[in-house]
């Protein structure tokens with residue numbers, strides 16, 4: 001028995017037949033749809049490497065059953081740039097060396113985008129640290145990550161579509 005769901009994924013409609021009701025959004029993205037940007041760090045909601053936006057909110061995709069997302073809008077790191085133009089958060093991570101090995105980076109960036117969209121980032125370091133505390137970085141690139149989020153948050157405050 002399959003479970004049909006419809007998703008808007010990175011702006012495009014998808015009709016998907018799930019052959020297993022237990023498949024997570026992360027596994028759906030990585031193993032069935034070929035979107036490997038979101039990473040599987042812990043697979044238990046502890047590291048944030050799998051962060052994507054669902055209906056504009058940050059979630060750990062390793063904890064979310066795909067079957068529960070019928071009709072949802074999902075944004076992954078693959079859908080963030082507009083053609084060759086990087087999203088301001090992506091550009092800020094590069095400008096501020098917000099990564100080393102890069103494993104946590106897609107999750108960090110999606111979390112930062114969500115935080116800024118929630119209007120909870122501002123440029124206060126403590127608020128940003130708290131807002132990003134669900135995203136771990138084994139390389140310890142936190143100083144650059146903080147600077148990147150501060151920078152992008154400041155820029156995006158002035159954009160109408162903080163997308």
Ligand code: FES
Nearest residue numbers: 041043045048062
């Ligand atoms: S892989 Fe999802 S929180 Fe770690």
Ligand code: FES
Nearest residue numbers: 100104137138139
């Ligand atoms: S850059 Fe390596 S885990 Fe964060």
